[in-house]
Amino acid sequence: xxxxxxxxxxxxxxxxxxxxxxxxxxxxxxxxxxxxxxxxxxxxxxxxxxxxxxxxxxxxxxxxxxxxxxxxxxxxxxxxxxxxxxxxxxxxxxxxxxxxxxxxxxxxxxxxxxxxxxxxxxxxxxxxxxxxxxxxxxxxxxxxxxxxxxxxxxxxxxxxxxxxxxxxxxxxxxxxxxxxxxxxxxxxxxxxxxxxxxxxxxxxxxxxxxxxxxxxxxxxxxxxxxxxxxxxxxxxxxxxxxxxxxxxxxxxxxxxxxxxxxxxxxxxxxxxxxxxxxxxxxxxxxxxxxxxxxxxxxxxxxxxxxxxxxxxxxxxxxxxxxxxxxxxxxxxxxxxxxxxxxxxxxxxxxxxxxxxxxxxxxxxxxxxxxxxxxxxxxxxxxxxxxxxxxxxxxxxxxxxxxxxxxxxxxxxxx
Amino acid sequence: xxxxxxxxxxxxxxxxxxxxxxxxxxxxxxxxxxxxxxxxxxxxxxxxxxxxxxxxxxxxxxxxxxxxxxxxxxxxxxxxxxxxxxxxxxxxxxxxxxxxxxxxx
Numbered sequence: 001x002x003x004x005x006x007x008x009x010x011x012x013x014x015x016x017x018x019x020x021x022x023x024x025x026x027x028x029x030x031x032x033x034x035x036x037x038x039x040x041x042x043x044x045x046x047x048x049x050x051x052x053x054x055x056x057x058x059x060x061x062x063x064x065x066x067x068x069x070x071x072x073x074x075x076x077x078x079x080x081x082x083x084x085x086x087x088x089x090x091x092x093x094x095x096x097x098x099x100x101x102x103x104x105x106x107x108x109x110x111x112x113x114x115x116x117x118x119x120x121x122x123x124x125x126x127x128x129x130x131x132x133x134x135x136x137x138x139x140x141x142x143x144x145x146x147x148x149x150x151x152x153x154x155x156x157x158x159x160x161x162x163x164x165x166x167x168x169x170x171x172x173x174x175x176x177x178x179x180x181x182x183x184x185x186x187x188x189x190x191x192x193x194x195x196x197x198x199x200x201x202x203x204x205x206x207x208x209x210x211x212x213x214x215x216x217x218x219x220x221x222x223x224x225x226x227x228x229x230x231x232x233x234x235x236x237x238x239x240x241x242x243x244x245x246x247x248x249x250x251x252x253x254x255x256x257x258x259x260x261x262x263x264x265x266x267x268x269x270x271x272x273x274x275x276x277x278x279x280x281x282x283x284x285x286x287x288x289x290x291x292x293x294x295x296x297x298x299x300x301x302x303x304x305x306x307x308x309x310x311x312x313x314x315x316x317x318x319x320x321x322x323x324x325x326x327x328x329x330x331x332x333x334x335x336x337x338x339x340x341x342x343x344x345x346x347x348x349x350x351x352x353x354x355x356x357x358x359x360x361x362x363x364x365x366x367x368x369x370x371x372x373x374x375x376x377x378x379x380x381x382x383x384x385x386x387x388x389x390x391x392x393x394x395x396x397x398x399x400x401x402x403x404x405x406x407x408x409x410x411x412x413x414x
Numbered sequence: 415x416x417x418x419x420x421x422x423x424x425x426x427x428x429x430x431x432x433x434x435x436x437x438x439x440x441x442x443x444x445x446x447x448x449x450x451x452x453x454x455x456x457x458x459x460x461x462x463x464x465x466x467x468x469x470x471x472x473x474x475x476x477x478x479x480x481x482x483x484x485x486x487x488x489x490x491x492x493x494x495x496x497x498x499x500x501x502x503x504x505x506x507x508x509x510x511x512x513x514x515x516x517x518x519x
Binding site for chain 2: 156194220222224236237265266267295
């Protein structure tokens, strides 16, 4: 009996095993998934918790029922991957030999990477919304916050769901407006990037959206330390931004065992081929989803399109044939813009987000890089789609490869 | 893609002025590139960063991020901001004749 071992029962790991189980004969392949916790979180839902739109319980389900029959789930922490021996060791001493290994342990916010972030003020004047605990604590604070200066700071790129901090600001503007206290709140967006977003056309559109909402933008800000007592963040080039309430997106890093196993880059993201996700150094190790060091957004949509491409490649690979499918870096993200509207962006390794219609050229129903109500409903509907279509591995009527059909080229003056 | 002349040498650059051909760069060009972005003198510390970037690129086929220069190259981030003010990642790559680091996706 051969074993496919999957580390991580998140979006990528769950989708992969649910799609592979029917393809791998039960009398030939055992599939084992290891995760550190028995629950699966709908991470896109974290964004809505601080504003009371979602309750914490809505974004959590037990992992086991999400895995198809014939997949074994082990709860435990990975100590190390001993790639030379095709063996994974858990911290409790369990040894798991494998024939093929998929690392899908994601990327996670690390407050310990920024001086002063892991302080007593965390949960009081310093918050994050990339964890369920952080988002829940922030909801408690925002519910009766009297107003003041709210600063969003992104510590370092890449982060998962790179549009989420912008969405947070748009939703905050809407939230405080609805409560009749927008005039008591100053909103400041502080980023290490040189604009509101990573790619020029989207950065221009999103930058304009910040400006029209009176959200200040501080760019090229690499945070060196958070001074929780003086309530300010300080950059390496000695700029200071004061706050009353800091919402931070800490440095995102892959799992520590990736570093211990010698498989990662300087952020513990697994070094893999960006077209096939096969490890650079080991012929039976793949990394899927946020855990991989792909030069595209870290997002569930990327994991979804990537898994579609991966499945066919994996079947070829274990049959000893060359992998013929190449992932194009396709990402597709809804962006909440507040007041019941949203945007959608669609891009890949080579093509930046452009305006247009999606998925049907000229028809939509979704509009790219444009605020519409349909996009907002698309985002809210996605929670259902995630649990009921995506994770079980059902096919969505969306091609894995990005298409230029429906997109409009746009020039941004340099 | 176009060409420009730096120190009497014709080199290929992109629309932001970053050199695009690894082998067209040599150490004589670095002071001229540095001067173009307001760095008057390249000290030993500058060179340590530049040489790390050049060597790392051969290995990785992409420009090191700030974190990589700090973690793998052993140069503290704070010092990089002093050596290449405001935008060290971009400025180092520019002087070393390498593409702008990605990291922004």
